Amino acid sequence: MVYGIIFAGGYGKRLRPLTDKIPKVLLEIKRNYTILDKQLLDFKYSGINNIYLLVGYKWKLIKKRYGDFWNGININYLVEKKPMGTLWALRNCIKYLDDDAIVRNGDTVSDINLKMLINDALKKDYGLLIALTKMKSPYAVVETYGDRIKSFVEKPFLNHYVNAGTYYIKKDAFKYIFKDYKNKEIEKTFIPELVSMGIVGSFFDDSGWFPVDNFKDLEELRKEYKGRIDKDFGYIKKNEDIQEIYIKALYKAYIKRVGKIEIIKGSGLLNGIEIFQGQVKEIKNPWHFEARENTIIKLTSL
Known part of the structure; x- marks a missing residue:
């Protein structure tokens, strides 16, 4: 069994006042369809039905919406009374697991293919697989020939890969989460440690990826969902x-x-x-x- 884990405890300070009364993961990307709805259904459609939500800020609103069982998904809540960082949150969760897990950042909407990620991870010997995706330029790009402008390309995909905030962690790698680190974020502790050991692999997926860090991001995401209906496929x-x-x-x-x-x-x-x-x-x-x-x-x- 592969478990699903979602970091869902953030304040969403850069999205105030929208997040004054609700956590960021409950922001709607279209009417009555939230960031967390999308995340949970992604797991369900990939065959993962046991989910741990690592929550904190206004977490009771999350539980009010989803309860312990939602759309065929078993949901467990692990609550931080005050922000302790992703490393501590993951440590607190891993001790309940007896198999591999996919961990996702709760403030990102993407079309990452989780079935393919699972297949890829099971075929390889890496302890950790990180989903990588191409990011769109926030600006139009100018193409030139010498000093002559040839064309403008509206927000093209950059020729570089970025961390998509989705990780496949094998059970054998769990022990490294509990090492003595000075920082409290997994991106600066657990992940670099495994990289130094040579046991981190990459999973490339160029499908849609939408971080939600500010109002412009949210506007872009809502624009994407005009006329879009998510399906199980x-x-x-x-x-x-x-x-x-x-x-x-x-x-x-x-x-x-x-x-x-x-x-x-x-x-x-x-x-x-x-x-x-x-x-x-x-x-x-x-x-x-x-x-x-x-x-x-x-x-x-x-």
């Missing part, structure tokens, strides 16, 4: 007669809407038949898709 974005369907690798989708589909990225089985990037098909009946890679499909009405 990924999501669907609606735009008049066109839908963008994102299906994660190892996930299966059943789509009732018919029309012309184009594989923009990825590959998989369409009604049991292989289909690849660039192919176009007309679909006249509800259809099944099993993704072999993270796949984006454009669906247009006939």
